[in-house]
Amino acid sequence: xxxxxxxxxxxxxxxxxxxxxxxxxxxxxxxxxxxxxxxxxxxxxxxxxxxxxxxxxxxxxxxxxxxxxxxxxxxxxxxxxxxxxxxxxxxxxxxxxxxxxxxxxxxxxxxxxxxxxxxxxxxxxxxxxxxxxxxxxxxxxxxxxxxxxxxxxxxxxxxxxxxxxxxxxxxxxxxxxxxxxxxxxxxxxxxxxxxxxxxxxxxxxxxxxxxxxxxxxxxxxxxxxxxxxxxxxxxxxxxxxxxxxxxxxxxxxxxxxxxxxxxxxxxxxxxxxxxxxxxxxxxxxxxxxxxxxxxxxxxxxxxxxxxxxxxx
Amino acid sequence: xxxxxxxxxxxxxxxxxxxxxxxxxxxxxxxxxxxxxxxxxxxxxxxxxxxxxxxxxxxxxxxxxxxxxxxxxxxxxxxxxxxxxxxxxxxxxxxxxxxxxxxxxxxxxxxxxxxxxxxxxxxxxxxxxxxxxxxxxxxxxxxxxxxxxxxxxxxxxxxxxxxxxxxxxxxxxxxxxxxxxxxxxxxxxxxxxxxxxxxxxxxxxxxxxxxxxxxxxxxxxxxxxxxxxxxxxxxxxxxxxxxxxxxxxxxxxxxxxxxxxxxxxxxxxxxxxxxxxxxxxxxxxxxxxxxxxxxxxxxxxxxxxxxxxxxxxxxxxxxxxxxxxxxxxxxxxxxxxxxxxxxxxxxxxxxxxxxxxxxxxxxxxxxxxxxxxxxxxxxxxxxxxxxxxxxxxxxxxxxxxxxxxxxxxxxxxxxxxxxxxxxxxxxxxxxxxxxxxxxxxxxxxxxxxxxxxxxxxxxxxxxxxxxxxxxxxxxxxxxxxxxxxxxxxxxxxxxxxxxxxxxxxxxxxxxxxxxxxxxxxxxxxxxxxxxxxxxxxxxxxxxxxxxxxxxxxxxxxxxxxxxxxxxxxxxxxxx
Numbered sequence: 001x002x003x004x005x006x007x008x009x010x011x012x013x014x015x016x017x018x019x020x021x022x023x024x025x026x027x028x029x030x031x032x033x034x035x036x037x038x039x040x041x042x043x044x045x046x047x048x049x050x051x052x053x054x055x056x057x058x059x060x061x062x063x064x065x066x067x068x069x070x071x072x073x074x075x076x077x078x079x080x081x082x083x084x085x086x087x088x089x090x091x092x093x094x095x096x097x098x099x100x101x102x103x104x105x106x107x108x109x110x111x112x113x114x115x116x117x118x119x120x121x122x123x124x125x126x127x128x129x130x131x132x133x134x135x136x137x138x139x140x141x142x143x144x145x146x147x148x149x150x151x152x153x154x155x156x157x158x159x160x161x162x163x164x165x166x167x168x169x170x171x172x173x174x175x176x177x178x179x180x181x182x183x184x185x186x187x188x189x190x191x192x193x194x195x196x197x198x199x200x201x202x203x204x205x206x207x208x209x210x211x212x213x214x215x216x217x218x219x220x221x222x223x224x225x226x227x228x229x230x231x232x233x234x235x236x237x238x239x240x241x242x243x244x245x246x247x248x249x250x251x252x253x254x255x256x257x258x259x260x261x262x263x264x265x266x267x268x269x270x271x272x273x274x275x276x277x278x279x280x281x282x283x284x285x286x287x288x289x290x291x292x293x294x295x296x297x298x299x300x301x302x303x304x305x306x307x308x309x310x311x312x
Numbered sequence: 313x314x315x316x317x318x319x320x321x322x323x324x325x326x327x328x329x330x331x332x333x334x335x336x337x338x339x340x341x342x343x344x345x346x347x348x349x350x351x352x353x354x355x356x357x358x359x360x361x362x363x364x365x366x367x368x369x370x371x372x373x374x375x376x377x378x379x380x381x382x383x384x385x386x387x388x389x390x391x392x393x394x395x396x397x398x399x400x401x402x403x404x405x406x407x408x409x410x411x412x413x414x415x416x417x418x419x420x421x422x423x424x425x426x427x428x429x430x431x432x433x434x435x436x437x438x439x440x441x442x443x444x445x446x447x448x449x450x451x452x453x454x455x456x457x458x459x460x461x462x463x464x465x466x467x468x469x470x471x472x473x474x475x476x477x478x479x480x481x482x483x484x485x486x487x488x489x490x491x492x493x494x495x496x497x498x499x500x501x502x503x504x505x506x507x508x509x510x511x512x513x514x515x516x517x518x519x520x521x522x523x524x525x526x527x528x529x530x531x532x533x534x535x536x537x538x539x540x541x542x543x544x545x546x547x548x549x550x551x552x553x554x555x556x557x558x559x560x561x562x563x564x565x566x567x568x569x570x571x572x573x574x575x576x577x578x579x580x581x582x583x584x585x586x587x588x589x590x591x592x593x594x595x596x597x598x599x600x601x602x603x604x605x606x607x608x609x610x611x612x613x614x615x616x617x618x619x620x621x622x623x624x625x626x627x628x629x630x631x632x633x634x635x636x637x638x639x640x641x642x643x644x645x646x647x648x649x650x651x652x653x654x655x656x657x658x659x660x661x662x663x664x665x666x667x668x669x670x671x672x673x674x675x676x677x678x679x680x681x682x683x684x685x686x687x688x689x690x691x692x693x694x695x696x697x698x699x700x701x702x703x704x705x706x707x708x709x710x711x712x713x714x715x716x717x718x719x720x721x722x723x724x725x726x727x728x729x730x731x732x733x734x735x736x737x738x739x740x741x742x743x744x745x746x747x748x749x750x751x752x753x754x755x756x757x758x759x760x761x762x763x764x765x766x767x768x769x770x771x772x773x774x775x776x777x778x779x780x781x782x783x784x785x786x787x788x789x790x791x792x793x794x795x796x797x798x799x800x801x802x803x804x805x806x807x808x809x810x811x812x813x814x815x816x817x818x819x820x821x822x823x824x825x826x827x828x829x830x831x832x833x834x835x836x837x838x839x840x841x842x843x844x845x846x847x848x849x850x851x852x853x854x855x856x857x858x859x860x861x862x863x864x865x866x867x868x869x870x871x872x873x874x875x876x877x878x879x880x881x882x883x884x885x886x887x
């Protein structure tokens with residue numbers, strides 16, 4: 001079990017990483033031209049009013065003092081107050097985290113459910129019609145932009161067939177899943193295309209490998225050769241590809257959230273940037289950074305579980 | 313011989329080649345008796361592996377097909393059997409052992425599970441019973457601690473233990489015939505002896521019949537009852553092994569027997585005299601003093617658990633100009649690291665290496681410049697060591713141009729001369745490696761080394777990947793070159809027989825240290841160190857009456873095995 005020892009000490013390595021990220025986001029946010037107080041009060045605000053707001057949010061202090069307060073607050077589990085929403089940033093993020101998290105999770109699940117069988121069919125029929133079809137479809141899936149796919153899905157499933165809602169996010173669990181169907185399908189269509197291409201290639205190689213030949217030579221039927229030897233040997237590179245894509249997804253759901261009017265992190269971030277809501281932007285950036293680090297950590301654990309040769 | 317277990321008649325396999333067909337196996341007929349070990353010898357491309365694949369109806373490509381003949385096993389013809397029946401035959405009647413256990417064992421499945429898989433599928437046992445049966449098999453193939461090692465993964469075992477596991481997998485479904493395709497080619501000589509002994513032991517205990525494919529007549533002579541010789545897809549000769557080895561009828565068999573390295577070559581006895589004749593005529597070309605090379609591996613962010621592996625431990629060696637020195641030892645003994653250290657390709661941890669007076673430790677830049685101009689290396693894998701995009705002529709001209717040893721106008725002439733030197737036709741200048749055989753590629757590799765006009769050549773296992781008759785040719789080439797050009801040759805090999813034939817002096821390495829050193833004739837006749845003796849005894853001799861390995865070999869095997877099974881081929885010391 002010593003191969004899993006990194007699960008205990010790896011989180012210690014996250015601390016310096018997150019510390020670095022906090023400095024970068026903090027400084028970058030303040031480099032954006034514009035002043036939150038001015039955005040908040042409008043163009044006809046008096047200099048005194050603006051100075052008051054700046055003092056209220058600590059914006060008149062030197063940048064390193066502001067950073068010190070930010071870290072000190074973070075130690076107490078606070079990220080400051082949103083200038084726009086007037087509530088604590090952490091509480092704000094907490095309300096917006098769920099739709100994004102649900103969207104990412106359901107699209108990843110859906111992608112895997114699409115990619116594994118498709119790759120299996122393609123690899124086992126290499127060069128024949130099913131393989132060609134899968135390859136064309138996955139190339140299209142990578143090529144089509146998300147907003148276009150989203151609109152097409154809405155036209156087909158919501159407007160014509162009237163199966164799924166056009167937009168919004170429900171209240172009960174069932175209702176939420178119902179509302180998530182089209183957004184996650186949108187994400188899954190392109191994500192599964194990426195995964196299928198990688199997985200199919202790995203499977204084609206594994207089918208020709210010595211491991212598969214040896215399994216056939218001991219009389220294993222093709223189905224056992226495939227599911228017990230080829231699949232486990234093809235998964236590792238795809239798991240890492242998936243991790244990279246999830247990291248990107250967490251910050252990249254903005255378009256899908258906008259089209260389907262999902263009240264998630266992406267929307268929150270865009271609005272915060274436009275209103276120079278420093279506290280929210282750096283809070284959201286921190287959450288994104290943490291989740292990317294976390295996803296890669298999980299992928300490392302899965303890789304170790306899948307491949308006994310890997311040592312972290 | 314009782315009724316044959318397996319009877320092959322006129323088996324022909326063809327490949328679709330454009331509009332027509334090309335025969336790869338041409339009417340091969342042979343019988344395999346019950347409890348018999350049949351040796352199938354021939355060079356790569358002779359069709360011996362293809363023959364065995366055809367027996368299992370597992371041809372490596374869909375373009376290949378059996379076009380003629382029959383394979384009779386237990387009263388049915390496997391050529392016409394349907395796929396369901398073949399699933400029972402594969403594993404159930406014929407088990408197969410492959411050359412490279414590292415690539416043929418599933419890296420993500422425990423070795424025990426791979427054995428149990430066949431048992432569950434073919435014998436329909438449940439998980440627990442299959443595990444018990446697999447543990448039993450692991451014990452039979454020589455796993456000292458089968459209950460615990462059941463859960464080990466292939467990468468945790470040494471090459472020899474992996475091959476034992478592979479044999480276990482082949483035995484799992486209780487086959488009557490075992491097909492072993494070059495089962496020991498990838499292994500060290502002492503491990504090879506163990507595996508061959510295991511195969512014979514299994515035959516005796518289980519009454520199996522074995523087809524043993526090998527390019528090494530020595531291996532076959534030591535283990536088999538009968539020998540069949542293949543060439544260009546045809547079976548050229550078969551017969552009882554003593555009769556065949558003593559009185560081969562086919563000229564090809566005769567050339568195979570002659571080129572076997574266990575036959576002492578006449579040159580080996582002549583050369584040492586010449587070397588002894590001029591002692592200390594000049595200073596050594598290469599001097600190595602107490603060289604240590606250590607690698608640091610593993611370790612986390614804070615350097616915890618970092619391990620230092622000592623690959624070369626205190627090696628001292630002197631090589632005089634014009635000398636031919638063989639360095640032998642098993643994999644992991646540090647011979648390749650030593651070669652890389654000499655050429656400055658690996659940082660030295662401590663000690664001194666100097667080439668023709670230039671010290672690699674004190675004046676690295678100058679020594680490297682000297683080495684690049686006056687020393688060259690020939691690599692093990694001739695294909696991978698040549699740039700596939702360059703013709704041989706381009707490759708040689710590039711070296712000549714970079715070295716500045718020939719003016720632009722002379723380059724073409726020099727390329728021609730180099731090709732002549734290594735015995736390649738001049739038209740090879742326009743060929744690319746992929747249209748050349750392994751032996752031709754290795755000749756080109758040697759030509760590239762010679763292009764530097766070196767004083768010293770280091771050849772690292774440069775014939776290990778070649779067929780025996782080609783090996784003999786390359787060895788002859790080296791012998792001519794060293795004699796005519798007064799080259800200094802450091803010849804690294806795990807094959808002692810080759811070193812005995814080629815070199816004047818031999819250095820035996822074991823776990824990073826030199827355990828014995830001396831004139832070839834002396835060392836091979838009267839080895840002083842137990843390890844050298846074990847190595848020599850483990851060479852399969854072409855004479856069937858010289859037994860394989862001895863007691864001393866067995867004891868040392870146990871030592872080697874411990875070092876290997878920890879997963880670290882080199883001795884690891886915690887810092």
